[in-house]
Amino acid sequence: MNDVRDDSLKQVFTRHRGRLLLTVLLLWTTMLAGTALLGLSGGFLTAAALAGAAGLGSGFNFFSPSAGIRGLTMARIVSRYFEKLVGHDVTLRIARDLRVWFFRRALPLAPARLAGVRTGELLARLMSDIGEVDGLLVRAIGPLLALGGVSLVAVLSSWLIYPPAALLLAVLALVIGVGVPWLTVRGAGAHERDRALHRAQLRAQSFEGLEGAADLTALHAREDWNLRVLVAAKQLRSRDRRRRWRLVAGNALHGVCAGGxxxxxxxxxxxxxxxxxxDAALAAALVFLTVALIELWAGIGLAWQSWLSGRVAAARLEAIVDQPAGVADAEVPVAVPAQPATLTFERVSFRWPGQARALLDGVELRLEPGERMAIRGDSGSGKTTLSSLLLRLWDPDAGRVLYGGQDIRSLAQADWHRQIAWLPQNAPVFAGSIADNLRLGDAQASDEQLWQVLADVRLHAWAERLGGLQAWVGENGATMSAGQARRLALARALLRGSPILLLDEPTEGLDVDTAHALLRDMVAALNGRSLVMITHDALPDGIVHRSYRLHEGALGLA
Incomplete structure:
Protein backbone atom coordinates (compact mmCIF):
# COMPACT_ATOMS: atom_id res chain seq x y z
CA MET A 1 0.00 0.00 0.00
CA ASN A 2 2.78 2.45 0.90
CA ASP A 3 4.48 1.84 -2.43
CA VAL A 4 1.24 2.65 -4.23
CA ARG A 5 0.70 5.88 -2.30
CA ASP A 6 4.29 7.00 -2.96
CA ASP A 7 3.84 6.56 -6.72
CA SER A 8 3.45 10.16 -7.91
CA LEU A 9 2.45 11.60 -11.27
CA LYS A 10 5.90 13.13 -11.61
CA GLN A 11 7.48 9.70 -11.33
CA VAL A 12 5.49 8.50 -14.34
CA PHE A 13 7.39 11.04 -16.47
CA THR A 14 10.68 10.54 -14.63
CA ARG A 15 10.74 6.86 -15.62
CA HIS A 16 10.95 7.98 -19.27
CA ARG A 17 13.44 10.83 -18.81
CA GLY A 18 15.94 9.29 -21.25
CA ARG A 19 13.46 9.17 -24.13
CA LEU A 20 12.05 12.56 -23.14
CA LEU A 21 15.49 14.18 -23.28
CA LEU A 22 16.23 12.50 -26.61
CA THR A 23 12.94 13.76 -28.03
CA VAL A 24 13.66 17.33 -26.91
CA LEU A 25 17.18 17.10 -28.36
CA LEU A 26 15.84 15.87 -31.71
CA LEU A 27 13.16 18.57 -31.76
CA TRP A 28 15.81 21.18 -30.97
CA THR A 29 17.99 19.81 -33.77
CA THR A 30 15.09 19.97 -36.23
CA MET A 31 14.26 23.57 -35.30
CA LEU A 32 17.91 24.63 -35.33
CA ALA A 33 18.53 23.03 -38.72
CA GLY A 34 15.42 24.69 -40.18
CA THR A 35 16.37 28.11 -38.77
CA ALA A 36 19.97 27.84 -39.96
CA LEU A 37 18.78 26.59 -43.35
CA LEU A 38 16.58 29.63 -43.94
CA GLY A 39 19.29 32.05 -42.76
CA LEU A 40 22.01 30.42 -44.87
CA SER A 41 19.74 30.16 -47.92
CA GLY A 42 18.80 33.85 -47.68
CA GLY A 43 22.42 34.93 -47.43
CA PHE A 44 23.49 32.58 -50.24
CA LEU A 45 20.76 33.76 -52.63
CA THR A 46 21.55 37.40 -51.89
CA ALA A 47 25.28 36.85 -52.46
CA ALA A 48 24.59 34.93 -55.68
CA ALA A 49 22.30 37.65 -57.00
CA LEU A 50 24.82 40.41 -56.23
CA ALA A 51 27.67 38.41 -57.74
CA GLY A 52 25.71 37.80 -60.94
CA ALA A 53 24.69 41.45 -61.24
CA ALA A 54 28.28 42.59 -60.82
CA GLY A 55 29.66 39.99 -63.20
CA LEU A 56 31.80 38.42 -60.49
CA GLY A 57 30.59 34.85 -61.00
CA SER A 58 34.11 33.44 -61.32
CA GLY A 59 35.07 34.66 -57.83
CA PHE A 60 31.85 33.64 -56.11
CA ASN A 61 32.06 30.79 -53.54
CA PHE A 62 29.23 28.55 -54.68
CA PHE A 63 30.22 25.21 -53.26
CA SER A 64 30.58 25.87 -49.51
CA PRO A 65 27.15 27.47 -48.98
CA SER A 66 25.40 24.95 -51.24
CA ALA A 67 27.06 22.07 -49.37
CA GLY A 68 25.90 23.65 -46.12
CA ILE A 69 22.35 23.95 -47.46
CA ARG A 70 22.30 20.30 -48.52
CA GLY A 71 23.74 19.21 -45.16
CA LEU A 72 21.20 21.22 -43.17
CA THR A 73 18.38 19.91 -45.35
CA MET A 74 19.37 16.30 -44.72
CA ALA A 75 19.91 16.97 -41.01
CA ARG A 76 16.46 18.52 -40.75
CA ILE A 77 14.83 15.58 -42.57
CA VAL A 78 16.61 12.92 -40.48
CA SER A 79 16.11 14.67 -37.14
CA ARG A 80 12.45 15.35 -37.98
CA TYR A 81 11.87 11.67 -38.75
CA PHE A 82 13.50 10.39 -35.56
CA GLU A 83 11.89 13.14 -33.47
CA LYS A 84 8.46 11.95 -34.61
CA LEU A 85 9.44 8.30 -34.11
CA VAL A 86 10.87 8.72 -30.61
CA GLY A 87 8.34 11.37 -29.58
CA HIS A 88 5.31 9.29 -30.46
CA ASP A 89 6.89 6.22 -28.89
CA VAL A 90 7.47 7.93 -25.54
CA THR A 91 4.05 9.61 -25.67
CA LEU A 92 2.34 6.23 -26.08
CA ARG A 93 4.45 4.79 -23.27
CA ILE A 94 3.47 7.68 -20.99
CA ALA A 95 -0.19 7.29 -21.99
CA ARG A 96 -0.01 3.61 -21.02
CA ASP A 97 1.74 4.28 -17.73
CA LEU A 98 -0.60 7.13 -16.82
CA ARG A 99 -3.62 4.86 -17.09
CA VAL A 100 -1.89 2.13 -15.08
CA TRP A 101 -0.89 4.75 -12.49
CA PHE A 102 -4.44 6.08 -12.25
CA PHE A 103 -5.97 2.61 -11.83
CA ARG A 104 -3.30 1.51 -9.35
CA ARG A 105 -3.86 4.62 -7.21
CA ALA A 106 -7.66 4.74 -7.58
CA LEU A 107 -8.58 1.09 -7.09
CA PRO A 108 -7.64 1.02 -3.36
CA LEU A 109 -10.08 3.92 -2.93
CA ALA A 110 -13.01 1.95 -4.38
CA PRO A 111 -15.71 1.77 -3.41
CA ALA A 112 -15.36 3.68 -0.12
CA ARG A 113 -13.79 6.92 -1.38
CA LEU A 114 -15.02 6.71 -4.98
CA ALA A 115 -18.64 6.01 -4.07
CA GLY A 116 -19.39 9.74 -4.11
CA VAL A 117 -17.83 10.30 -7.55
CA ARG A 118 -20.10 9.93 -10.56
CA THR A 119 -19.11 7.23 -13.02
CA GLY A 120 -19.20 9.74 -15.87
CA GLU A 121 -16.87 12.03 -13.91
CA LEU A 122 -14.37 9.20 -13.45
CA LEU A 123 -14.66 8.42 -17.15
CA ALA A 124 -13.94 12.07 -17.97
CA ARG A 125 -10.82 12.03 -15.84
CA LEU A 126 -9.67 8.72 -17.27
CA MET A 127 -10.10 9.87 -20.88
CA SER A 128 -10.07 13.67 -21.23
CA ASP A 129 -7.72 14.58 -18.39
CA ILE A 130 -5.22 11.80 -19.04
CA GLY A 131 -5.34 12.76 -22.72
CA GLU A 132 -4.34 16.31 -21.78
CA VAL A 133 -1.51 15.12 -19.54
CA ASP A 134 -0.01 12.44 -21.80
CA GLY A 135 0.32 15.00 -24.65
CA LEU A 136 2.32 17.46 -22.55
CA LEU A 137 5.57 16.32 -24.17
CA VAL A 138 4.66 16.86 -27.81
CA ARG A 139 2.38 19.86 -27.27
CA ALA A 140 4.10 21.82 -24.50
CA ILE A 141 7.29 20.64 -22.79
CA GLY A 142 9.24 19.66 -25.91
CA PRO A 143 8.40 22.74 -28.02
CA LEU A 144 9.04 25.19 -25.15
CA LEU A 145 12.44 23.71 -24.25
CA ALA A 146 13.51 23.40 -27.89
CA LEU A 147 12.40 26.95 -28.72
CA GLY A 148 14.32 28.31 -25.77
CA GLY A 149 17.46 26.49 -26.90
CA VAL A 150 17.12 27.59 -30.54
CA SER A 151 16.52 31.22 -29.52
CA LEU A 152 19.66 31.18 -27.36
CA VAL A 153 21.81 29.75 -30.19
CA ALA A 154 20.33 32.27 -32.66
CA VAL A 155 21.11 35.24 -30.39
CA LEU A 156 24.69 34.03 -29.79
CA SER A 157 25.24 33.43 -33.53
CA SER A 158 23.89 36.90 -34.35
CA TRP A 159 26.25 38.41 -31.78
CA LEU A 160 29.19 36.95 -33.68
CA ILE A 161 27.87 38.47 -36.91
CA TYR A 162 26.60 41.87 -35.71
CA PRO A 163 25.98 42.65 -31.99
CA PRO A 164 23.15 45.20 -32.54
CA ALA A 165 21.21 42.52 -34.43
CA ALA A 166 21.73 40.12 -31.52
CA LEU A 167 20.37 42.70 -29.07
CA LEU A 168 17.28 43.17 -31.23
CA LEU A 169 16.77 39.41 -31.46
CA ALA A 170 17.08 39.11 -27.67
CA VAL A 171 14.42 41.81 -27.22
CA LEU A 172 12.15 40.10 -29.76
CA ALA A 173 12.64 36.75 -27.99
CA LEU A 174 11.55 38.31 -24.71
CA VAL A 175 8.62 40.22 -26.21
CA ILE A 176 7.29 37.55 -28.59
CA GLY A 177 8.50 34.44 -26.79
CA VAL A 178 7.63 35.50 -23.23
CA GLY A 179 5.57 38.69 -23.13
CA VAL A 180 2.92 37.82 -25.72
CA PRO A 181 2.29 34.28 -24.34
CA TRP A 182 2.13 35.70 -20.79
CA LEU A 183 -0.52 38.21 -21.85
CA THR A 184 -2.35 35.43 -23.71
CA VAL A 185 -2.56 32.98 -20.80
CA ARG A 186 -2.67 35.54 -17.97
CA GLY A 187 -5.60 34.71 -15.72
CA ALA A 188 -6.50 31.72 -17.91
CA GLY A 189 -6.00 29.19 -15.11
CA ALA A 190 -9.44 29.78 -13.65
CA HIS A 191 -10.98 29.63 -17.14
CA GLU A 192 -9.21 26.32 -17.83
CA ARG A 193 -10.47 24.83 -14.57
CA ASP A 194 -13.98 25.98 -15.40
CA ARG A 195 -13.69 24.55 -18.92
CA ALA A 196 -12.42 21.21 -17.59
CA LEU A 197 -15.32 21.08 -15.11
CA HIS A 198 -17.93 21.69 -17.84
CA ARG A 199 -16.23 19.18 -20.15
CA ALA A 200 -16.47 16.58 -17.38
CA GLN A 201 -20.11 17.47 -16.71
CA LEU A 202 -21.02 17.02 -20.36
CA ARG A 203 -19.27 13.65 -20.53
CA ALA A 204 -20.90 12.52 -17.26
CA GLN A 205 -24.41 13.52 -18.38
CA SER A 206 -23.95 11.90 -21.79
CA PHE A 207 -22.67 8.68 -20.25
CA GLU A 208 -25.41 8.53 -17.64
CA GLY A 209 -28.05 9.24 -20.26
CA LEU A 210 -26.85 6.32 -22.37
CA GLU A 211 -26.49 4.02 -19.37
CA GLY A 212 -29.95 4.86 -18.07
CA ALA A 213 -31.71 5.14 -21.42
CA ALA A 214 -34.21 2.38 -20.56
CA ASP A 215 -35.18 4.04 -17.27
CA LEU A 216 -35.44 7.47 -18.88
CA THR A 217 -37.72 6.03 -21.55
CA ALA A 218 -39.91 4.28 -18.98
CA LEU A 219 -40.26 7.53 -17.01
CA HIS A 220 -40.85 9.63 -20.16
CA ALA A 221 -37.84 11.72 -19.17
CA ARG A 222 -35.70 11.43 -22.29
CA GLU A 223 -36.57 14.88 -23.61
CA ASP A 224 -35.74 16.50 -20.29
CA TRP A 225 -32.41 14.69 -20.14
CA ASN A 226 -31.62 15.58 -23.76
CA LEU A 227 -32.27 19.22 -22.87
CA ARG A 228 -29.80 18.96 -19.97
CA VAL A 229 -27.15 17.52 -22.27
CA LEU A 230 -27.82 20.26 -24.83
CA VAL A 231 -27.45 22.97 -22.17
CA ALA A 232 -24.18 21.37 -20.94
CA ALA A 233 -22.90 21.25 -24.53
CA LYS A 234 -23.72 24.93 -25.10
CA GLN A 235 -21.99 25.90 -21.87
CA LEU A 236 -18.86 24.01 -22.90
CA ARG A 237 -19.02 25.52 -26.39
CA SER A 238 -19.10 29.05 -24.94
CA ARG A 239 -15.98 28.29 -22.90
CA ASP A 240 -14.23 26.76 -25.91
CA ARG A 241 -15.13 29.89 -27.88
CA ARG A 242 -13.65 32.10 -25.15
CA ARG A 243 -10.48 30.01 -25.26
CA ARG A 244 -10.25 30.32 -29.06
CA TRP A 245 -10.73 34.10 -28.91
CA ARG A 246 -7.95 34.31 -26.34
CA LEU A 247 -5.64 32.42 -28.71
CA VAL A 248 -6.76 34.54 -31.67
CA ALA A 249 -5.98 37.70 -29.70
CA GLY A 250 -2.57 36.26 -28.83
CA ASN A 251 -1.87 35.44 -32.47
CA ALA A 252 -2.89 38.95 -33.54
CA LEU A 253 -0.57 40.50 -30.95
CA HIS A 254 2.16 38.12 -32.06
CA GLY A 255 1.66 39.26 -35.66
CA VAL A 256 1.94 42.94 -34.74
CA CYS A 257 5.10 42.39 -32.71
CA ALA A 258 6.56 40.11 -35.37
CA GLY A 259 5.92 42.65 -38.12
CA GLY A 260 7.50 45.43 -36.11
CA ASP A 279 28.37 42.56 -46.03
CA ALA A 280 25.10 42.20 -47.95
CA ALA A 281 24.97 38.40 -47.63
CA LEU A 282 25.25 38.49 -43.83
CA ALA A 283 22.71 41.32 -43.65
CA ALA A 284 20.25 39.21 -45.63
CA ALA A 285 21.05 36.17 -43.49
CA LEU A 286 20.11 38.12 -40.35
CA VAL A 287 16.78 39.13 -41.87
CA PHE A 288 15.95 35.59 -42.95
CA LEU A 289 17.08 34.26 -39.57
CA THR A 290 14.58 36.62 -37.96
CA VAL A 291 11.83 35.36 -40.29
CA ALA A 292 12.60 31.75 -39.27
CA LEU A 293 12.55 32.59 -35.54
CA ILE A 294 9.29 34.53 -35.81
CA GLU A 295 7.70 31.51 -37.50
CA LEU A 296 8.90 29.25 -34.69
CA TRP A 297 7.77 31.66 -31.97
CA ALA A 298 4.26 31.56 -33.39
CA GLY A 299 3.77 28.20 -31.67
CA ILE A 300 4.75 29.42 -28.20
CA GLY A 301 1.26 30.66 -27.30
CA LEU A 302 -0.34 27.32 -28.14
CA ALA A 303 2.40 25.47 -26.24
CA TRP A 304 1.81 27.59 -23.13
CA GLN A 305 -1.93 26.99 -23.44
CA SER A 306 -1.32 23.23 -23.65
CA TRP A 307 0.94 23.44 -20.60
CA LEU A 308 -1.77 25.26 -18.66
CA SER A 309 -4.45 22.73 -19.71
CA GLY A 310 -2.14 19.86 -18.80
CA ARG A 311 -1.48 21.27 -15.33
CA VAL A 312 -5.22 21.68 -14.69
CA ALA A 313 -5.84 18.09 -15.89
CA ALA A 314 -3.00 16.78 -13.71
CA ALA A 315 -4.47 18.54 -10.67
CA ARG A 316 -7.87 16.96 -11.37
CA LEU A 317 -6.30 13.49 -11.59
CA GLU A 318 -4.35 13.99 -8.36
CA ALA A 319 -7.49 15.25 -6.61
CA ILE A 320 -8.99 11.79 -7.14
CA VAL A 321 -6.03 9.56 -6.35
CA ASP A 322 -4.55 11.62 -3.49
CA GLN A 323 -7.59 11.05 -1.29
CA PRO A 324 -6.72 9.15 1.88
CA ALA A 325 -7.77 5.52 1.80
CA GLY A 326 -10.74 4.50 3.93
CA VAL A 327 -8.56 2.07 5.86
CA ALA A 328 -4.85 1.38 6.28
CA ASP A 329 -2.79 -1.73 6.95
CA ALA A 330 -1.24 -2.30 10.33
CA GLU A 331 2.49 -1.55 10.51
CA VAL A 332 3.17 -5.19 11.43
CA PRO A 333 0.20 -7.29 10.19
CA VAL A 334 -0.49 -10.58 11.94
CA ALA A 335 -1.10 -13.86 10.14
CA VAL A 336 -4.60 -14.97 9.19
CA PRO A 337 -5.74 -18.20 10.90
CA ALA A 338 -4.79 -21.18 8.79
CA GLN A 339 -8.20 -22.85 9.22
CA PRO A 340 -11.71 -21.35 8.88
CA ALA A 341 -12.45 -19.46 12.07
CA THR A 342 -15.28 -17.71 13.90
CA LEU A 343 -16.28 -14.24 12.71
CA THR A 344 -17.48 -11.89 15.47
CA PHE A 345 -18.93 -8.37 15.52
CA GLU A 346 -18.26 -7.08 19.03
CA ARG A 347 -20.24 -3.96 20.03
CA VAL A 348 -19.74 -2.43 16.58
CA SER A 349 -20.95 1.13 15.95
CA PHE A 350 -20.57 3.20 12.79
CA ARG A 351 -21.81 6.42 11.26
CA TRP A 352 -20.92 7.73 7.80
CA PRO A 353 -18.61 10.78 7.77
CA GLY A 354 -20.59 13.98 8.07
CA GLN A 355 -23.76 12.27 9.26
CA ALA A 356 -25.17 12.55 12.78
CA ARG A 357 -27.21 9.32 12.79
CA ALA A 358 -25.40 6.07 13.60
CA LEU A 359 -26.39 3.34 11.16
CA LEU A 360 -24.94 0.65 13.43
CA ASP A 361 -25.09 1.01 17.19
CA GLY A 362 -23.52 -1.69 19.38
CA VAL A 363 -24.08 -4.55 16.91
CA GLU A 364 -23.27 -8.03 18.20
CA LEU A 365 -22.92 -10.90 15.74
CA ARG A 366 -21.24 -14.31 15.67
CA LEU A 367 -20.74 -16.55 12.64
CA GLU A 368 -19.28 -20.01 13.18
CA PRO A 369 -17.37 -21.86 10.44
CA GLY A 370 -19.85 -23.43 8.03
CA GLU A 371 -22.80 -21.47 9.42
CA ARG A 372 -25.25 -19.66 7.14
CA MET A 373 -27.11 -16.51 8.13
CA ALA A 374 -29.34 -13.89 6.52
CA ILE A 375 -29.50 -10.23 7.46
CA ARG A 376 -32.66 -8.34 6.58
CA GLY A 377 -33.82 -4.78 7.04
CA ASP A 378 -35.50 -1.85 5.37
CA SER A 379 -33.65 0.29 2.84
CA GLY A 380 -31.21 2.54 4.68
CA SER A 381 -31.20 0.38 7.80
CA GLY A 382 -27.46 -0.35 7.55
CA LYS A 383 -27.29 -3.73 5.78
CA THR A 384 -24.82 -2.49 3.16
CA THR A 385 -22.86 -0.66 5.86
CA LEU A 386 -22.48 -3.92 7.80
CA SER A 387 -21.15 -5.68 4.68
CA SER A 388 -18.76 -2.75 4.09
CA LEU A 389 -17.32 -3.22 7.57
CA LEU A 390 -17.04 -6.96 6.99
CA LEU A 391 -15.14 -6.31 3.77
CA ARG A 392 -13.11 -3.71 5.67
CA LEU A 393 -13.86 -0.91 3.28
CA TRP A 394 -14.30 1.13 6.46
CA ASP A 395 -13.34 0.57 10.09
CA PRO A 396 -15.88 0.78 12.93
CA ASP A 397 -16.12 3.98 14.97
CA ALA A 398 -16.40 1.79 18.05
CA GLY A 399 -16.16 -1.95 18.74
CA ARG A 400 -14.26 -4.60 16.81
CA VAL A 401 -14.70 -7.09 13.98
CA LEU A 402 -12.82 -10.24 14.93
CA TYR A 403 -11.76 -13.29 12.93
CA GLY A 404 -10.40 -16.17 14.94
CA GLY A 405 -10.08 -13.77 17.88
CA GLN A 406 -7.94 -11.32 15.87
CA ASP A 407 -9.15 -7.80 15.10
CA ILE A 408 -9.26 -7.65 11.31
CA ARG A 409 -7.53 -4.24 11.53
CA SER A 410 -4.41 -6.18 12.56
CA LEU A 411 -4.53 -8.27 9.35
CA ALA A 412 -3.11 -7.24 5.99
CA GLN A 413 -5.99 -6.15 3.76
CA ALA A 414 -4.94 -8.49 0.97
CA ASP A 415 -4.87 -11.43 3.40
CA TRP A 416 -8.29 -10.57 4.80
CA HIS A 417 -9.88 -10.09 1.38
CA ARG A 418 -8.73 -13.60 0.46
CA GLN A 419 -10.96 -14.91 3.26
CA ILE A 420 -14.11 -13.47 1.67
CA ALA A 421 -15.79 -14.15 -1.66
CA TRP A 422 -18.12 -11.21 -2.30
CA LEU A 423 -21.04 -11.35 -4.69
CA PRO A 424 -22.41 -7.78 -4.88
CA GLN A 425 -25.85 -6.81 -6.07
CA ASN A 426 -25.91 -6.67 -9.86
CA ALA A 427 -22.52 -8.37 -10.09
CA PRO A 428 -21.24 -7.70 -13.61
CA VAL A 429 -20.66 -10.18 -16.39
CA PHE A 430 -17.78 -8.87 -18.46
CA ALA A 431 -17.40 -8.89 -22.23
CA GLY A 432 -15.33 -12.01 -22.82
CA SER A 433 -15.55 -15.76 -22.70
CA ILE A 434 -17.04 -17.93 -19.97
CA ALA A 435 -13.51 -18.86 -18.86
CA ASP A 436 -12.44 -15.19 -18.76
CA ASN A 437 -15.29 -14.37 -16.40
CA LEU A 438 -14.70 -17.36 -14.15
CA ARG A 439 -10.94 -16.89 -13.86
CA LEU A 440 -11.49 -13.50 -12.29
CA GLY A 441 -12.23 -15.61 -9.22
CA ASP A 442 -9.12 -17.74 -9.59
CA ALA A 443 -6.67 -16.93 -12.37
CA GLN A 444 -4.89 -20.29 -11.96
CA ALA A 445 -8.02 -22.46 -12.12
CA SER A 446 -7.82 -25.41 -14.52
CA ASP A 447 -10.48 -26.19 -17.11
CA GLU A 448 -11.62 -29.11 -14.96
CA GLN A 449 -12.20 -26.76 -12.02
CA LEU A 450 -14.15 -24.39 -14.25
CA TRP A 451 -16.41 -27.17 -15.50
CA GLN A 452 -16.94 -28.38 -11.92
CA VAL A 453 -18.01 -24.97 -10.61
CA LEU A 454 -20.32 -24.56 -13.61
CA ALA A 455 -21.88 -27.90 -12.70
CA ASP A 456 -22.24 -26.73 -9.07
CA VAL A 457 -24.39 -23.79 -10.18
CA ARG A 458 -26.18 -25.82 -12.91
CA LEU A 459 -24.62 -24.03 -15.89
CA HIS A 460 -22.73 -27.02 -17.28
CA ALA A 461 -25.30 -27.87 -19.96
CA TRP A 462 -25.74 -24.19 -20.88
CA ALA A 463 -21.98 -23.76 -21.36
CA GLU A 464 -21.82 -26.85 -23.57
CA ARG A 465 -24.68 -25.58 -25.73
CA LEU A 466 -23.00 -22.19 -26.05
CA GLY A 467 -19.75 -23.77 -27.29
CA GLY A 468 -17.64 -24.49 -24.23
CA LEU A 469 -15.44 -22.44 -21.93
CA GLN A 470 -14.21 -20.18 -24.73
CA ALA A 471 -17.74 -19.22 -25.81
CA TRP A 472 -18.34 -15.48 -25.89
CA VAL A 473 -20.97 -14.23 -23.43
CA GLY A 474 -21.37 -10.76 -24.95
CA GLU A 475 -21.25 -7.25 -23.54
CA ASN A 476 -22.70 -7.32 -19.99
CA GLY A 477 -23.71 -10.94 -20.58
CA ALA A 478 -25.96 -10.06 -23.54
CA THR A 479 -26.34 -13.74 -24.49
CA MET A 480 -27.53 -14.73 -21.00
CA SER A 481 -30.74 -14.48 -19.03
CA ALA A 482 -30.72 -12.64 -15.70
CA GLY A 483 -30.70 -15.94 -13.82
CA GLN A 484 -27.81 -17.31 -15.86
CA ALA A 485 -25.81 -14.13 -15.34
CA ARG A 486 -26.33 -14.32 -11.59
CA ARG A 487 -25.31 -18.00 -11.55
CA LEU A 488 -22.15 -17.24 -13.51
CA ALA A 489 -21.26 -14.50 -11.02
CA LEU A 490 -21.94 -16.94 -8.17
CA ALA A 491 -19.69 -19.53 -9.80
CA ARG A 492 -16.94 -16.92 -9.98
CA ALA A 493 -17.32 -16.21 -6.26
CA LEU A 494 -17.34 -19.91 -5.36
CA LEU A 495 -14.18 -20.45 -7.39
CA ARG A 496 -12.23 -18.23 -5.01
CA GLY A 497 -12.42 -20.96 -2.36
CA SER A 498 -12.69 -18.39 0.45
CA PRO A 499 -14.08 -19.63 3.78
CA ILE A 500 -16.75 -16.87 3.90
CA LEU A 501 -19.22 -16.09 1.12
CA LEU A 502 -20.85 -12.65 1.33
CA LEU A 503 -23.91 -12.11 -0.85
CA ASP A 504 -25.61 -8.75 -1.31
CA GLU A 505 -29.20 -9.13 -2.58
CA PRO A 506 -28.32 -12.21 -4.69
CA THR A 507 -31.92 -12.69 -5.91
CA GLU A 508 -32.72 -9.04 -6.72
CA GLY A 509 -34.63 -8.80 -10.01
CA LEU A 510 -35.20 -12.56 -10.35
CA ASP A 511 -38.61 -14.21 -10.37
CA VAL A 512 -39.46 -16.36 -7.32
CA ASP A 513 -38.86 -19.75 -8.96
CA THR A 514 -35.50 -18.70 -10.43
CA ALA A 515 -34.44 -17.11 -7.13
CA HIS A 516 -35.31 -20.16 -5.02
CA ALA A 517 -33.60 -22.53 -7.46
CA LEU A 518 -30.47 -20.35 -7.36
CA LEU A 519 -30.41 -20.32 -3.55
CA ARG A 520 -30.83 -24.09 -3.25
CA ASP A 521 -28.04 -24.73 -5.75
CA MET A 522 -25.84 -22.21 -3.93
CA VAL A 523 -26.27 -23.96 -0.57
CA ALA A 524 -25.41 -27.29 -2.15
CA ALA A 525 -22.25 -25.77 -3.66
CA LEU A 526 -20.97 -24.13 -0.47
CA ASN A 527 -19.18 -27.29 0.70
CA GLY A 528 -19.04 -26.20 4.32
CA ARG A 529 -18.21 -22.54 3.76
CA SER A 530 -19.82 -19.85 5.89
CA LEU A 531 -22.50 -17.65 4.34
CA VAL A 532 -23.62 -14.08 5.10
CA MET A 533 -26.56 -13.04 2.94
CA ILE A 534 -27.85 -9.46 2.80
CA THR A 535 -31.44 -9.69 1.58
CA HIS A 536 -34.97 -8.41 1.99
CA ASP A 537 -36.61 -11.37 0.22
CA ALA A 538 -38.30 -14.32 1.89
CA LEU A 539 -36.07 -17.38 1.84
CA PRO A 540 -37.05 -21.04 1.39
CA ASP A 541 -36.60 -23.34 4.38
CA GLY A 542 -33.12 -24.71 4.91
CA ILE A 543 -31.22 -21.92 3.12
CA VAL A 544 -29.89 -20.29 6.30
CA HIS A 545 -29.49 -21.42 9.89
CA ARG A 546 -30.33 -18.05 11.43
CA SER A 547 -31.97 -14.87 10.23
CA TYR A 548 -31.40 -11.39 11.71
CA ARG A 549 -33.06 -8.03 11.19
CA LEU A 550 -31.42 -4.61 11.37
CA HIS A 551 -33.61 -1.88 12.81
CA GLU A 552 -32.52 1.54 14.11
CA GLY A 553 -28.89 0.42 14.28
CA ALA A 554 -29.56 -2.69 16.34
CA LEU A 555 -29.39 -6.29 15.18
CA GLY A 556 -31.93 -8.83 16.46
CA LEU A 557 -33.22 -12.25 15.48
CA ALA A 558 -35.95 -12.09 12.84
Missing amino acids: GLVGMLWVALHGFERGAI
Missing part, protein backbone atom coordinates in the same frame (compact mmCIF):
# COMPACT_ATOMS: atom_id res chain seq x y z
CA GLY A 261 10.44 43.21 -35.19
CA LEU A 262 11.03 42.19 -38.81
CA VAL A 263 11.02 45.83 -39.97
CA GLY A 264 13.41 46.64 -37.12
CA MET A 265 15.81 43.86 -38.11
CA LEU A 266 15.68 45.01 -41.74
CA TRP A 267 16.67 48.51 -40.61
CA VAL A 268 19.44 47.21 -38.36
CA ALA A 269 20.84 44.98 -41.13
CA LEU A 270 20.78 47.80 -43.74
CA HIS A 271 22.36 50.21 -41.27
CA GLY A 272 25.14 47.73 -40.57
CA PHE A 273 25.69 47.24 -44.31
CA GLU A 274 25.85 50.99 -44.91
CA ARG A 275 28.46 51.37 -42.17
CA GLY A 276 30.46 48.50 -43.64
CA ALA A 277 30.13 46.43 -40.47
CA ILE A 278 28.66 43.47 -42.39
